[in-house]
Amino acid sequence: MAISETDTRGQAGLDAETLRALYRHMLRSRLLDERLWALNRQGRAPFWISGMGHEAVQVAFGMNLRPGYDWVAPYYRDLGLTLVLGMTPKDHLLSALARADDPNSGGRQMPAHYGCHRLNIITTGSPVGTQLLHAAGAALAARMRGEDSVAFTSMGEGGSSEGDFHEALNFAAIHKLAVVFVVENNGFAISVPWDKQMPTPDVADRAQAYGIPGVVVDGEDPMACFRVARDTIARARSGEGPVLVEAKVLRLTSHSSDDDQRRYRSAEVLEAEKLRDCLSRFRVTLEELGVLSAGDADEMRAELVLELDRATDEAEAAALPEPESALRHVLADGDGT
Amino acid sequence: MAISETDTRGQAGLDAETLRALYRHMLRSRLLDERLWALNRQGRAPFWISGMGHEAVQVAFGMNLRPGYDWVAPYYRDLGLTLVLGMTPKDHLLSALARADDPNSGGRQMPAHYGCHRLNIITTGSPVGTQLLHAAGAALAARMRGEDSVAFTSMGEGGSSEGDFHEALNFAAIHKLAVVFVVENNGFAISVPWDKQMPTPDVADRAQAYGIPGVVVDGEDPMACFRVARDTIARARSGEGPVLVEAKVLRLTSHSSDDDQRRYRSAEVLEAEKLRDCLSRFRVTLEELGVLSAGDADEMRAELVLELDRATDEAEAAALPEPESALRHVLADGDGT
Amino acid sequence: MPTKTYLEAIRDGIREEMQRDERVMILGEDVGAKGGVFGVTDGLQKEFGEWRVLDSPLAESCIVGVAIGAALNGMRPIAEIQFQDFILPAVDQIVSEAAKFRYRSNNDWNVPMVVRAPFGGGVHGALYHSQSIEAIFCHIPGLRVVVPSTPYDAKGMIVAALRDPDPVMYFEHKRAYRAVKGEVPDGEYTVPLDRAAVVREGADIAVFTYGMMVHTVLNAAERLVPDGFECEVVDLRALRPLDHDAIVASARKCGKVLIVQEANLAVSVSSEVAAIIAQDCFEHLDAPVMRLGGPEIPAMPFSPPLEQFYLVTPDKVETSLRELAAY
Amino acid sequence: MPTKTYLEAIRDGIREEMQRDERVMILGEDVGAKGGVFGVTDGLQKEFGEWRVLDSPLAESCIVGVAIGAALNGMRPIAEIQFQDFILPAVDQIVSEAAKFRYRSNNDWNVPMVVRAPFGGGVHGALYHSQSIEAIFCHIPGLRVVVPSTPYDAKGMIVAALRDPDPVMYFEHKRAYRAVKGEVPDGEYTVPLDRAAVVREGADIAVFTYGMMVHTVLNAAERLVPDGFECEVVDLRALRPLDHDAIVASARKCGKVLIVQEANLAVSVSSEVAAIIAQDCFEHLDAPVMRLGGPEIPAMPFSPPLEQFYLVTPDKVETSLRELAAY
Numbered sequence A, B: 001m002a003i004s005e006t007d008t009r010g011q012a013g014l015d016a017e018t019l020r021a022l023y024r025h026m027l028r029s030r031l032l033d034e035r036l037w038a039l040n041r042q043g044r045a046p047f048w049i050s051g052m053g054h055e056a057v058q059v060a061f062g063m064n065l066r067p068g069y070d071w072v073a074p075y076y077r078d079l080g081l082t083l084v085l086g087m088t089p090k091d092h093l094l095s096a097l098a099r100a101d102d103p104n105s106g107g108r109q110m111p112a113h114y115g116c117h118r119l120n121i122i123t124t125g126s127p128v129g130t131q132l133l134h135a136a137g138a139a140l141a142a143r144m145r146g147e148d149s150v151a152f153t154s155m156g157e158g159g160s161s162e163g164d165f166h167e168a169l170n171f172a173a174i175h176k177l178a179v180v181f182v183v184e185n186n187g188f189a190i191s192v193p194w195d196k197q198m199p200t201p202d203v204a205d206r207a208q209a210y211g212i213p214g215v216v217v218d219g220e221d222p223m224a225c226f227r228v229a230r231d232t233i234a235r236a237r238s239g240e241g242p243v244l245v246e247a248k249v250l251r252l253t254s255h256s257s258d259d260d261q262r263r264y265r266s267a268e269v270l271e272a273e274k275l276r277d278c279l280s281r282f283r284v285t286l287e288e289l290g291v292l293s294a295g296d297a298d299e300m301r302a303e304l305v306l307e308l309d310r311a312t313d314e315a316e317a318a319a320l321p322e323p324e325s326a327l328r329h330v331l332a333d334g335d336g337t
Numbered sequence C, D: 001m002p003t004k005t006y007l008e009a010i011r012d013g014i015r016e017e018m019q020r021d022e023r024v025m026i027l028g029e030d031v032g033a034k035g036g037v038f039g040v041t042d043g044l045q046k047e048f049g050e051w052r053v054l055d056s057p058l059a060e061s062c063i064v065g066v067a068i069g070a071a072l073n074g075m076r077p078i079a080e081i082q083f084q085d086f087i088l089p090a091v092d093q094i095v096s097e098a099a100k101f102r103y104r105s106n107n108d109w110n111v112p113m114v115v116r117a118p119f120g121g122g123v124h125g126a127l128y129h130s131q132s133i134e135a136i137f138c139h140i141p142g143l144r145v146v147v148p149s150t151p152y153d154a155k156g157m158i159v160a161a162l163r164d165p166d167p168v169m170y171f172e173h174k175r176a177y178r179a180v181k182g183e184v185p186d187g188e189y190t191v192p193l194d195r196a197a198v199v200r201e202g203a204d205i206a207v208f209t210y211g212m213m214v215h216t217v218l219n220a221a222e223r224l225v226p227d228g229f230e231c232e233v234v235d236l237r238a239l240r241p242l243d244h245d246a247i248v249a250s251a252r253k254c255g256k257v258l259i260v261q262e263a264n265l266a267v268s269v270s271s272e273v274a275a276i277i278a279q280d281c282f283e284h285l286d287a288p289v290m291r292l293g294g295p296e297i298p299a300m301p302f303s304p305p306l307e308q309f310y311l312v313t314p315d316k317v318e319t320s321l322r323e324l325a326a327y
């Protein structure tokens, strides 16, 4: 495809401010993610499903989208993406604690089922893969009105086995719609390894079936992710049609708080993966580049933890939904409820 | 892929007997097909959906399969295929006339919904695309038992837009199952032209998504079809995994007896296509090659028409199903009904 | 008022709403140049262009999933499914997605989409072009399910469906397309999506039905008149939510109830109507709540004697009515 | 007899049948090394190998479609769907294909396949890990639908399902997996797939229910004993075909009827049971046929107060029973 994967070392055209923002967003997502795990382990949040290891690609795409103008049909690991777009740690804490003011669902859905109309983040359910068609449909509407918005949608490599994956890429490609399909390939669908999920190592190979570009990027390399995000979104926005991006990422946690990956993955592999974590490596890179100076990262962290502590307190103090409110919003209610 | 598309002119390794059989099977299918249209136009058969223009590829594959050993999950245009495998014109006439002895369905399904357990022809319903997964499942069972049977399955290019297409190719490729997927691409799904169905001109491109060979063959060239059928079936049988074959064919009729393609296709194009008809061209080729001598084709035709006339009479004389028999065979009946 | 067929009435409703509201679009197989396999969208692509009347790939989940996305982004799409039988690949998009958007987002998102599909048999359509599987959707909160039986309702309900902010399943009986004619006003009007209609008044037996069966039942009802029995015939029209009050009112009034549908009976609309009556009209009932529908077989067979055996005919309805009358 | 959990009973049934019959295989997401998300297939891949316990791609239509094909070619596959909520992409393969093979081929082909899926809520599973959507399949001729409620039945019915020549939908209540224990014989036995079971005898109120609700109802039934009311509790077990005679017998015996299920009521199993009773027990009824189930909302919400609001509890059942008793 046209988008070249240039050298991933060095700043490679990204200015210091961008790089710092990239790091800060990733760190913010990670800290929130860790907090949500902690709440789960303490028995205060019944469920969590993590984005740890996926942050680089999520943040990179988030930074290149136009919040509230572009369309976003994410999946449950996209914590980092939603934060960049404008959702807040408190939003997701309200969700994890199933509070009435959870903006995703009012406590109706499990956490990590993102949605925010104001930001054009389409409400996500649990069924894997359905959202790709929604992105294609949103892009179709934009195309019909002659708008240059882009529809971003993401999923895991496991989700790419569903029929909807094929139907969405096919439709978007036929009509050259501005959809950026991102597969966050972490090598596992719960316990099922990629080679039981697909016959070739790269999901990006599937782009050839639709005559669209397929790009593989190291999802643990934030700068490479940023460039791919910038270029593919720009390409889609300019009317050249959809693109399929595959980010090779690490799933640094078990599938979810209900899973224990030590049952099906060796301790050595899990140890080794930690060393490839995008976040710690990126900090080193940025410090080497002088983008972050000695105390910067720690200062950032401290400030973000403060935000997080306040958000946690507020979320815990927030009210649970009223039981009878379960009956509301099945169809539009005449009384505005 | 490994299978080279060699020169399609000349006998190219096919002996005269094979070529004559190929022609005869095609002619037999065509004559039956014409008869079924005639019965429809006379108001004696409520529905027909034709294989005219698709015969070469159907017959080529049929001749290279092992009836009753290999597995066949066909689609409604595969009249020619079923005849080669061992079904008879009378079988299909009984079906078209909705007689009790219709071996496909006892008059329960529309004609062209093929099925015959004895021949491992899996009963087909109307929903497009579902059969591909059945072929993959049959091949899985064969693989588990260590058998070298091949599962053949076919569909139109329109059907390849369904999610099941993706799911079936993906599964078969992951497990290197012996499935030969054949797309009979006639350029239309009822009235929808191929370019509203897919973004690239060749369905065979989709093979790349699964790391399997994709072969395009001129479906109006019986010899080319034969070689592709022979080679792909042999490849699958030898354990090298699935293959996707796309035969570019002509739909020489309207979609079905309920359709009138003059509403959406120009008269000139329709006229021009007739000249490319596999059957008449093949006769000329075989006569030029000396495989058929002067009167051979006419003699064949006369003999086949005789068979057909007899079959038509027998089918018309056959009984309709008993009304109450509609209640039978929902689940296994204890009484063996 | 001009007389139109059921099919023309649907088309008129769609066309007029497309003229009034440029957000309305159609997505489906063969809806463009061919005008749909039954001709419902005939001429619309010419009038409104290729985008607004878009031939989709042969992929029902795609049709509905894309329609959902377009609805989210400001359109009012009609997702046309060629035959109700072929809606099943789209069930996940309809039930898991469209039906749950408003609820799962706590009212932040909604899906103003209409899914149209022809259903029903009696046209030699065999197992896969004759089915009546609306029951599947009638179980699902978050959906509206409607079936008009007259040209008047067909137009008024398609317009209402296109203005409704939630997903509406709009099922058309394919035998009604050309067989049923009636008066249809020119211009704009709507028919509510949640109200049954008493299409024949009577005090002896209440018959609840919908779709093409309304006409079958009306025919049979007349046959009892000479014997002094007047049936009240209720066209349910709205299958989800059902018009509970109308059902209870007619059942209480008559005390005897027959429910008629073309679909097989088990776990169907007829079951729910009977259950409502068994719970809420107990003290008013003078006879068992009777049901008449297709046999418990996978679908309507092709061969004429088998198809005929399947169909609910005026004769069969008459027999049931007489049984009830004599009770 | 050893005491086992519901989950262990299912696993034992599968394992023993796999030992006896090498045609039995399992295909589904995470069924292998992980042993399924609930652990039902734990250890089976180790015992029977990667082919017979095969981790499928994340694609439900594929799981069922491939299982159909394998069944045609001599296998006895279990297609495991991770949650009943995620069965919807496979509805076309189940309803259009598996359910119609025997019928459409006039008995030439059949599909001996079992589709297993956990259903039901009360485990903080929220909208998509709590659903009870068995009604969809209960409408479909050509399928069997069963729901065991005890470990004994769970084992006996999975074995029977694996020997049945037709497609069987075998739904497991996920809250029962570890919460419900009971005696389970070692070795081979089967429980019929079309028979309800009277799990508590009584002559005052007949309660029809299935799945986890059997235990909820049994609990509530005891609370009425001090007041002199004895409920007959019928575990439907077979949801399609329903055990018509058992339903009619208990309803006639008691004259008062309550139907309890976790699913929402409209067009559901409860509707059909009520309709059967309204038609066939009219002269024996002493009260309205009452139903109790989930509210008419798209699915069970996550937040504890909302989830609790949804659930049918012994308290709610008791209230309904007392209402009926007082009628």
Ligand SMILES: Cc1ncc(C[n+]2csc(CCOP(=O)(O)OP(=O)(O)O)c2C)c(N)n1
Pocket (backbone or CB within 6 Å): A077, A126, A127, A128, A155, A156, A157, A158, A159, A160, A184, A186, A187, A188, A189, A190, A251, A255, D029, D058, D060, D082, D086, D089
């Ligand atoms: C249709 C459907 N089937 C099954 C599931 C259960 N499930 C949830 S996540 C998951 C694995 C997803 O793997 P992948 O797509 O690779 O994403 P990852 O979690 O690895 O990021 C499964 C099987 C589901 N949510 N939806």
Ligand SMILES: Cc1ncc(C[n+]2csc(CCOP(=O)(O)OP(=O)(O)O)c2C)c(N)n1
Pocket (backbone or CB within 6 Å): B077, B126, B127, B128, B155, B156, B157, B158, B159, B160, B184, B186, B187, B188, B189, B190, B251, B255, C029, C058, C060, C082, C086, C089
């Ligand atoms: C799931 C499904 N959707 C729609 C239809 C209606 N239908 C029957 S054939 C057909 C077109 C098929 O086109 P293609 O696959 O190209 O095959 P061809 O008829 O051209 O050989 C359609 C839309 C169907 N049978 N099944």
Ligand SMILES: [Mg+2]
Pocket (backbone or CB within 6 Å): A156, A157, A158, A184, A185, A186, A187, A188, A189, A190
């Ligand atoms: Mg993954």
Ligand SMILES: [Mg+2]
Pocket (backbone or CB within 6 Å): B156, B157, B158, B184, B185, B186, B187, B188, B189, B190
């Ligand atoms: Mg075609």
